[in-house]
Amino acid sequence: MFNRTTLYILIAALAAGLGLLAARHVFEQRAATPQPPLQAVRLFSPPRELPAFSLRQSDGTALVPGELKGHWTLVFLGFTHCPDVCPTTLAELAQAQKRWEALPEPVRPRVLFVSVDPERDTPDRIGEYAHAFHRDTLAATADVPALENFAKSVGMVFAKVPAPAGADASQYTMDHSATLAVLDPQGRWAGLIRPPFAPAAIAADLAALTQASP
Structure with a gap:
């Protein structure tokens, strides 16, 4: 005959075992x-x-x-004097943003434009x-060293391209990823x-990722 203490131990062990089985079942369901x-x-894995980085947002506050x-x-690197790539890309992203506007604001995907031309691009x-x-x-910039560090951390690069000989020095451009x-x-x-x-594909991907996030 089992005494009461032994019975309690067996009940606790059984409960723990059932808990492990339930946890394993949930994990296998998620993995599947x-x-x-x-x-x-x-996406990268992981x-x-x-x-650490610190950019300055368009409203003057720090973006950390x-x-x-x-x-x-x-995140998109660019500059406001960009003649083609930047306005085209931001216009395409705006199309994607319109498609996910129905998502709740607290989790809605965002676009961050980072200017790599702080000499001309004020907040x-x-x-x-x-x-x-x-x-x-969102829009932000920083001094060049801070921008270089941030760009490197997300696998991007940029460089100032001097104006052609004889042109006004302020007419330089920027190469960027x-x-x-x-x-x-x-x-x-x-x-x-x-x-x-492809704005539709980008919007669909970001909506799916948002909905799949815990």
């Missing part, structure tokens, strides 16, 4: 659940932590890693420029999108 099919976004948490974010200027494409677009960096809701570099950009 396919990732959302993505058309444009290429995501990569970003080193914590500000980017809670949302999937697309006010980048804000006006970015918001002309979509009101929700044209890819989009994808940051996850933990603020990590989670993937990228390469051009050419």
Whole structure:
């Protein structure tokens, strides 16, 4: 005959065993659940932590890693004097932004435009420029060393190209990466999108990732 203490021990062991089986079942179900099919976004495994950075937003406040948490974010490097790639890309992203406007604001994907031309692009200027494409677009810049560190952390580069000989020195341009960096809701570099950009595919991917996030 079992005494009462032995009975309690057996009941506790049985409960623990059932708990482990239930946890294993949930884990196996989650593991068997396919990732959302993505058309444009290429995700990394695992995501990569970003080193500390500090950019200056168009409203004058600091943009630090914590500000980017809670949302999937697309990061694009550019400058307001860009003649073609920048306005085209921001216009395409604006189309994607319109498609995901129905998502709840607390988790809605975001677009971050980072100017790599702080010599000409003041916070006010980048804000006006970015918001002309979509009101929700974030805009930021910094001094060149800080921009270089940030760009490197998301696999991008940029460089100043002097004006042609005989031209006004202020007529320089900027070479920069044209890819989009994808940051996850933990603020990590989670993937990228390469051009050419398809707004519908980008919007579908970001909506799927948002809905799949815990």
